[in-house]
Amino acid sequence: MNNVLYLTSELFPLIKTGGLADVAGSLPPALTKLGQEMRILLPAYPEVMRWIKQPTLLASGSYYNQEVRLFETHLPESGVITWLVHCPAAFDRPGGPYIDGNGEPWHDNALRFAIFCLVAVDIALNRLNLNWQPDIVHGNDWQSGLVPALLQLHQSRPATLFTIHNLAYQGLFDYQTFLDLNLPARLWHPDGLEFYGQLSFIKGGLAFADRINTVSPTYAREILQPEFGYGLEGLLRHRRDRLSGILNGIDSKVWNPQNDKYLQAPYGIQNLQQKSINKTRLQQQLGLPVDAGVPLIGMISRLVEQKGLEIILQGMADLLAMPAQLIIVGTGDIHYELQLTEWASRHPEQLKVIIGYNEPLSHRLEAASDLFLMPSSFEPCGLNQIYSLRYGTLPVVRNVGGLADTVVDANTRTIKNGTANGFVIPTQTSADLLATLQRALELYLQTDTWQQLQITAMGSDYSWNASAEHYRALYHQAMADRDNTARQSGRFL
Structure with a gap:
């Protein structure tokens, strides 16, 4: 000892x-x-x-x-x-x-x-x-x-x-x-x-x-x-x-979708269909159109350049043209906060931006989202992608730091061998971010494959x-x- x-x-x-x-x-x-x-x-x-x-x-x-x-x-x-x-x-x-x-x-x-x-x-x-x-x-x-x-x-x-x-x-x-x-x-x-x-x-x-x-x-x-x-x-x-x-x-007790005290509809691998209830409840709570079938992209982050805010904002117009909703929660550099808030005010049915940090909301967003956006230019470890995997919310990440150590890109080979659990953006550009999101949204329509990705994500041991x-x-x-x-x-x- x-x-x-x-x-x-x-x-x-x-x-x-x-x-x-x-x-x-x-x-x-x-x-x-x-x-x-x-x-x-x-x-x-x-x-x-x-x-x-x-x-x-x-x-x-x-x-x-x-x-x-x-x-x-x-x-x-x-x-x-x-x-x-x-x-x-x-x-x-x-x-x-x-x-x-x-x-x-x-x-x-x-x-x-x-x-x-x-x-x-x-x-x-x-x-x-x-x-x-x-x-x-x-x-x-x-x-x-x-x-x-x-x-x-x-x-x-x-x-x-x-x-x-x-x-x-x-x-x-x-x-x-x-x-x-x-x-x-x-x-x-x-x-x-x-x-x-x-x-x-x-x-x-x-x-x-x-x-x-x-x-x-x-x-x-x-x-x-x-x-x-x-x-x-x-x-x-x-x-x-x-x-x-x-x-x-x-902390696998705090971050556990089966008994998360902040969720209105706890779920696990055995009752994964319950996950969508968290989506519709959060859509309703935040004033977004309520639709269990629309892909929901979540992001919880410090709003700083490291976290990929530049490429997100560069591609925001194209991102909001996709058939998806986006919820961003965080605080950071004021110019990012202002730009995101302005985009949200012009696209209230597709984008919700919440400036600040809220622990209960973070849990609910992890559970509600289908995809989690984390396009960091560097990331020593990252925890939100691990929380997302635990909650069957597939991360969209750059191949750096701890993101590279935890997220396996969904492609033909990795889907076939059962290791895929997310999506990797090949370069730190807006074009590759959008292309990767488009690839993810297309796969979202393949219900059986998507569910297998979720089960793979949720099946690993993320405890200490x-x-x-x-x-x-x-x-x-x-x-x-x-x-x-x-x-x-x-x-x-």
Whole structure:
């Protein structure tokens, strides 16, 4: 059994902006079942504190002249012990975890997450007298990137694993910020936190963690190339012997069409015909023409370029000429929100756009849709295509990252051998997006074949069972690597 300190900047159901929250809310419980002693560390945002009743005060202190308290609570349903970094000056504010109400990054994000990282380091080194010390510190994305860098300065330390959920977000700040945070001068180096004259939080994890992983095997290979590496591909190639990919799982209790609490008509493989009831109910709810026979295309996404918004908008006129309905749910760049809303206002019987995020609606849309649109230019793992497969909603995706690892294109060969479960767009162009959708809509008319695709999609195991085992093995590898590094440097742990 290992003691694991799991660092995350969001955690479902307490606070969510994207897939990291879903992973953080489901992987630690899965690892607990495998005998790992988990502690989740999370900033105490206002949304989080509204969930919490009577948290226990564990410790308090001052970081960057700000009062910080560490509270203990439990993750709802799973009961995993969760520690909250309560610093009102850093985290008690309106807006999101990373951006303000105007969609701009908080001006003090470096300070906010440096506080979070320093608390994590103090826990890892047993400075807070919690009567618990981790064997492994598992960080996620740039918000926890300073932790491996700071820990490697200490002779006796836990092993570290750093998980990349999206390399495009790196936590970049100017040199003055490095000075203001009073970080060790030896870390300002091209082999350390310096990145072309800027402070890079994510480099702390990439350069210093004992092990690095991404959230799909394909993405682990892709980030070694300039197209996906965002300037860090050289460092990653240098450390490729420590890099691997583990495909995300999903919480198969939360995402289960047979007993989904948000569905008016639960269903499974045995009563797949019930799925169409969810379609007509949602059409009625959202004011679309009610027709069980019309193909419904769903999309739940951040509305940013990465998610394929450019090629969708370029082809929107042709897409809306197809015999289908389209429902898009999400929030993101304002110019995408405005363009989509304008298209919806002009085509109210074919397109519904809902700006914002709504968990019950997300479940209902997954169940109601026949196709799920996910034409990402890159996708480290993606969870919505996995939710869609689970719900018999066939994904339409690009052949990148975790999408390539989970979706098998429906063609003559794969349909015949029973592996097809979706549709793959060959290139990131509007023309190929439209051609792939047209191919899917034609196949939709072949009822028996379509149902077989749905059954194939729903028949795979998307739980954390296999992936959690891989993480447990990776923890052991990280500890062995730490010990080897210590022996080579003459340190004794």
